Amino acid sequence: MKTLKFKNGDEMPAIGLGTWKSGKEEVKKAVKFALNNGYRHIDCAATYGNEDAVGEAFSEVFNEGKIKREEVWITSKLWNNAHKKKDVIPALKKTLKDLQLDYLDLYLIHWPVAFKPDVSFPENDEDYLSLEEAPLIETWNMMLEAKKQGLVKHVGVSNFSAMKLEELMEEATEDPEMNQVELHPYLQQNELLEFCSKNKIHVTAFSPLGSGDRPDGMKAKDEPSLLENPVIKKIVKKHGASAGQVLIKWSETRGTAVIPKSTNESRIRENLQSTGVNLDESDLKEIAELDKHFRYLTGEFFVTQGNSYENIYDDDDYKS
Ligand SMILES: NC(=O)C1=CN([C@@H]2O[C@H](COP(=O)(O)OP(=O)(O)OC[C@H]3O[C@@H](n4cnc5c(N)ncnc54)[C@H](OP(=O)(O)O)[C@@H]3O)[C@@H](O)[C@H]2O)C=CC1
Numbered sequence: 088m089k090t091l092k093f094k095n096g097d098e099m100p101a102i103g104l105g106t107w108k109s110g111k112e113e114v115k116k117a118v119k120f121a122l123n124n125g126y127r128h129i130d131c132a133a134t135y136g137n138e139d140a141v142g143e144a145f146s147e148v149f150n151e152g153k154i155k156r157e158e159v160w161i162t163s164k165l166w167n168n169a170h171k172k173k174d175v176i177p178a179l180k181k182t183l184k185d186l187q188l189d190y191l192d193l194y195l196i197h198w199p200v201a202f203k204p205d206v207s208f209p210e211n212d213e214d215y216l217s218l219e220e221a222p223l224i225e226t227w228n229m230m231l232e233a234k235k236q237g238l239v240k241h242v243g244v245s246n247f248s249a250m251k252l253e254e255l256m257e258e259a260t261e262d263p264e265m266n267q268v269e270l271h272p273y274l275q276q277n278e279l280l281e282f283c284s285k286n287k288i289h290v291t292a293f294s295p296l297g298s299g300d301r302p303d304g305m306k307a308k309d310e311p312s313l314l315e316n317p318v319i320k321k322i323v324k325k326h327g328a329s330a331g332q333v334l335i336k337w338s339e340t341r342g343t344a345v346i347p348k349s350t351n352e353s354r355i356r357e358n359l360q361s362t363g364v365n366l367d368e369s370d371l372k373e374i375a376e377l378d379k380h381f382r383y384l385t386g387e388f389f390v391t392q393g394n395s396y397e398n399i400y401d402d403d404d405y406k407s
């Protein structure tokens with residue numbers, strides 16, 4: 088499998104297991120199954136509400152002794168209610184405790200949006216902190232402090248547009264090493280990829296299969312299905328692969344990491360086996376034509392009464 092190489096020589100396996108929406112029992116089983124079947128990269132987040140179960144899986148697998156902690160790349164994310172300077176390290180320590188780890192390989196600022204510390208998910212305007220109240224640079228400096236303290240090996244961001252990255256980098260003493268964003272054939276993000284490549288920021292593709300199991304409240308009417316797309320289906324037939332494999336391989340081919348979520352054993356295995364699919368020039372050309380700048384996860388769920396999307400994202404390239 089391909090890896091993404093970091094400046095200090097660390098390598099992140101290109102394919103990881105996503106854990107959003109996976110219940111505790113199922114995620115524990117899924118992570119154990121994935122690790123025992125070749126995965127060496129797991130994507131977590133405090134807000135997924137299951138890090139304690141993922142931690143049980145890590146503890147059991149590492150205690151068995153066949154797979155060592157240092158052989159696995161583990162990412163987690165700082166939730167939006169812990170952006171204040173004093174809250175960053177405690178939030179990270181809670182994640183480390185839940186995951187039963189001494190360190191993370193990668194810690195990301197989950198969104199460029201801040202909530203008040205007692206708010207898990209905002210319900211009204213008062214639940215937010217403005218950028219003046221919680222400047223991203225202050226949150227970022229604490230991420231760097233966490234790295235200095237050895238609690239994390241690498242730090243980055245998620246859901247940042249090129250403009251947001253640029254703003255942060257103007258003030259930062261060290262640049263983000265990763266930007267985790269939604270990425271698939273309907274949202275190819277070529278400009279963002281180019282910006283990141285130029286600035287030596289790695290990219291991870293989330294929701295690579297179209298996030299079909301998102302809660303209904305996060306779905307728009309008549310969303311296009313990626314897995315059922317006729318071009319994808321044609322390529323599937325040509326290579327005797329599955330649609331999931333073609334989509335995952337496409338991400339890997341573009342040099343990004345990719346983190347498909349599954350709690351189903353045969354799909355977990357199938358997704359990792361996508362490395363064996365060989366997409367040719369004509370497949371890649373046809374997939375390139377599928378871009379519709381369509382986001383499954385628009386961030387619109389942060390819109391509350393009177394608090395418009397524009398107030399949260401001040402840049403155009405954040406909209407679908
Ligand atoms: N940074 C961020 O803001 C975000 C990060 N993420 C991360 O990215 C991960 C992946 O994204 P996510 O939104 O979960 O969605 P995905 O695009 O990975 O899709 C998950 C859905 O696809 C199904 N599935 C998995 N494999 C296959 C397959 N081979 N064929 C058909 N269906 C399949 C899963 O079902 P089943 O489980 O039954 O197999 C599930 O319903 C998340 O879990 C999370 O870790 C996601 C969103 C936002």
Ligand SMILES: O=C1CO[C@H](CO)[C@@H](O)[C@@H]1O
Binds near residue numbers: 107132134384
């Ligand atoms: O990673 C993600 C999935 O869950 C969250 C919602 O509950 C999203 O905000 C986020 O981007």
